[in-house]
Amino acid sequence: xxxxxxxxxxATAGGVSRQRQALLVANAVYxxxxxxxxxxxxxxxxxxxxxxxxxxAVETGENLDKAALxxxxxxxxxxxxxxxxxxxxxxxxxxxxxxxNYLVPVDARIWSEPDVQRDGIALDTVxxxxxxxxxxxxxxxxxxxxxxxxxxxxxxxxxxxxxxxPGPRTLELQSxxxxxVLVETRAATSPFATELVRQIAVPEASAEQALAATAxxxxxxSRNQQKPALIAGTTEPFGFDPAWVRPAxxxxxxxxxxxxxxxxxxxxxKEGAAKEGSSKEPPAKDKAAKPTATLQxxxxxxxxxxxxxxxxxxxxAMAKGTKGALEGFLKRHPSGPLAKTARAELxxxxxxxxxxxEPEKPVAAAPPPPPAPAPAAEPAxxxxxxxVPWRSPPKTYSMAELQRKASLxxxxxxxxxxxxxxxxxxxxxxxxDDYPAAIADxxxxxxxxxxxxxxxxxxxxVRAINNDLxxxxxxxxxxxKLKPGFVDALxxxxxxxxxxxALxxxxxxxxxxxxxxxxxxxxxxxxxxxRSRLGQSAQANDDLTRALAxxxxxxxxxxxxxxx
Numbered sequence: 062x063x064x065x066x067x068x069x070x071x072a073t074a075g076g077v078s079r080q081r082q083a084l085l086v087a088n089a090v091y092x093x094x095x096x097x098x099x100x101x102x103x104x105x106x107x108x109x110x111x112x113x114x115x116x117x118a119v120e121t122g123e124n125l126d127k128a129a130l131x132x133x134x135x136x137x138x139x140x141x142x143x144x145x146x147x148x149x150x151x152x153x154x155x156x157x158x159x160x161x162n163y164l165v166p167v168d169a170r171i172w173s174e175p176d177v178q179r180d181g182i183a184l185d186t187v188x189x190x191x192x193x194x195x196x197x198x199x200x201x202x203x204x205x206x207x208x209x210x211x212x213x214x215x216x217x218x219x220x221x222x223x224x225x226x227p228g229p230r231t232l233e234l235q236s237x238x239x240x241x242v243l244v245e246t247r248a249a250t251s252p253f254a255t256e257l258v259r260q261i262a263v264p265e266a267s268a269e270q271a272l273a274a275t276a277x278x279x280x281x282x283s284r285n286q287q288k289p290a291l292i293a294g295t296t297e298p299f300g301f302d303p304a305w306v307r308p309a310x311x312x313x314x315x316x317x318x319x320x321x322x323x324x325x326x327x328x329x330x331k332e333g334a335a336k337e338g339s340s341k342e343p344p345a346k347d348k349a350a351k352p353t354a355t356l357q358x359x360x361x362x363x364x365x366x367x368x369x370x371x372x373x374x375x376x377x378a379m380a381k382g383t384k385g386a387l388e389g390f391l392k393r394h395p396s397g398p399l400a401k402t403a404r405a406e407l408x409x410x411x412x413x414x415x416x417x418x419e420p421e422k423p424v425a426a427a428p429p430p431p432p433a434p435a436p437a438a439e440p441a442x443x444x445x446x447x448x449v450p451w452r453s454p455p456k457t458y459s460m461a462e463l464q465r466k467a468s469l470x471x472x473x474x475x476x477x478x479x480x481x482x483x484x485x486x487x488x489x490x491x492x493x494d495d496y497p498a499a500i501a502d503x504x505x506x507x508x509x510x511x512x513x514x515x516x517x518x519x520x521x522x523v524r525a526i527n528n529d530l531x532x533x534x535x536x537x538x539x540x541x542k543l544k545p546g547f548v549d550a551l552x553x554x555x556x557x558x559x560x561x562x563a564l565x566x567x568x569x570x571x572x573x574x575x576x577x578x579x580x581x582x583x584x585x586x587x588x589x590x591x592r593s594r595l596g597q598s599a600q601a602n603d604d605l606t607r608a609l610a611x612x613x614x615x616x617x618x619x620x621x622x623x624x625x
Contacts, residue, residue, distance in 0.1 A: 088153030101152035104254035143195035155205025227294035480509035
């Protein structure tokens with residue numbers, strides 16, 4: 062029988078522990094498995110530490126059999142009071158049966174679907190118990206959609222987890238999309254848990270924003286190999302941070318705030334006097350002390366509202382796609398990232414080759430055109446010099462994207478030295494194929510935090526898509542110096558070498574990535590292309606077939622980048 066370890070740590074903040082309860086379970090050692098799962102124990106400790114910092118009373122359990130798991134759940138449910146925030150996290154094996162999701166204890170004996178229902182613990186019953194206790198908010202975080210030794214006994218494929226219906230006062234985050242399974246890693250902690258903890262630590266984010274940002278960042282970092290799913294029911298907004306306050310409804314745009322006309326007439330003279338910098342106004346100081354503390358938050362709220370309004374106008378102009386509509390938008394909004402995109406689209410509509418800011422000669426050492434030497438004549442140029450920027454029609458914003466971008470913009474406005482916010486906004490732009498904006502944000506993230514291998518790797522990938530291969534190769538090399546064995550950077554460098562037609566170098570990088578992550582579909586597909594170009598047909602077909610079995614869209618992703 063696997064060993065059982067249960068600990069309960071109350072939050073230190075007086076009174077908060079009764080209102081913020083968390084149960085975290087990591088099952089890694091299953092007797093029916095060939096090897097223990099690598100990440101659940103480390104992920105549990107990582108998340109437990111962050112939740113304690115946020116004032117949660119945290120109970121943890123590792124390698125629990127059914128009796129211990131059910132006892133832990135019952136004990137947790139009894140602690141939940143009316144209006145409390147109740148969070149349940151499970152890492153291990155989960156199986157769906159009859160469109161219901163079940164947590165699998167370490168002593169499960171499963172040979173058929175009815176065995177799942179007998180030996181597993183149904184998640185919907187846990188949620189129902191919390192609902193009966195009157196929990197104000199229920200958060201369920203599942204890292205359990207894995208290929209497992211049980212399912213293969215009665216199914217020809219791994220079905221992943223079922224997609225639940227959104228429940229009232231419930232947020233559910235699954236580490237993989239419904240119906241899909243995770244790619245296992247040998248690391249001590251998973252990218253999913255690492256990103257989740259990073260987002261929970263953002264003080265101004267609501268719980269839903271933190272979970273949505275986690276899903277988006279993991280999908281982007283894995284190039285959609287892992288796509289977490291957030292299922293959000295109707296709930297009052299709340300934050301992981303105990304000091305989080307629901308933002309007030311914005312009253313006006315940022316530029317409207319200084320206007321004195323909105324104030325009562327008798328207040329105007331005082332404001333005018335204060336504006337002129339009169340330093341001695343003791344009576345006004347007492348009155349102004351409290352408003353100025355909330356004024357910053359109101360300004361942020363107003364800025365977010367203004368961003369959303371600007372984005373709506375941008376969407377309308379892009380939908381029309383006419384010169385007049387785009388010029389009208391630029392007249393009202395001459396600066397900012399959306400203005401840059403609108404200006405590029407206007408240039409396209411007018412037939413201009415590229416925006417006026419684009420430099421004429423991106424590479425200083427370019428040979429003069431008259432002799433017209435063949436590019437292949439250069440001695441072993443493993444990376445072509447002149448970057449040809451990637452062209453992709455600008456996308457309109459969904460409402461969720463509007464909210465995400467506004468949240469990131471607000472974080473950067475609040476703290477212009479927030480390297481993480483610039484990195485996440487760079488990922489956001491890259492996911493929408495806005496590569497110039499993505500590179501600008503990754504540049505700033507790296508300036509603020511030069512030793513970030515993740516930011517360097519993301520910039521490497523985006524530069525490779527943009528065909529700036531020399532700089533891309535430099536970024537990937539720097540990322541691997543900082544973090545040797547970084548699978549994503551090895552995959553990115555393989556992609557750079559593949560685009561540069563340095564096929565043997567690409568295969569070496571992909572081989573190294575696949576030794577660490579044998580089911581990395583991007584590396585398998587890239588190696589398949591390289592082998593095909595070298596005439597290694599049998600090996601190429603094997604790689605391509607395996608990659609498509611893991612990710613049926615991988616061929617379309619590579620085709621989009623001009624690689625077939």
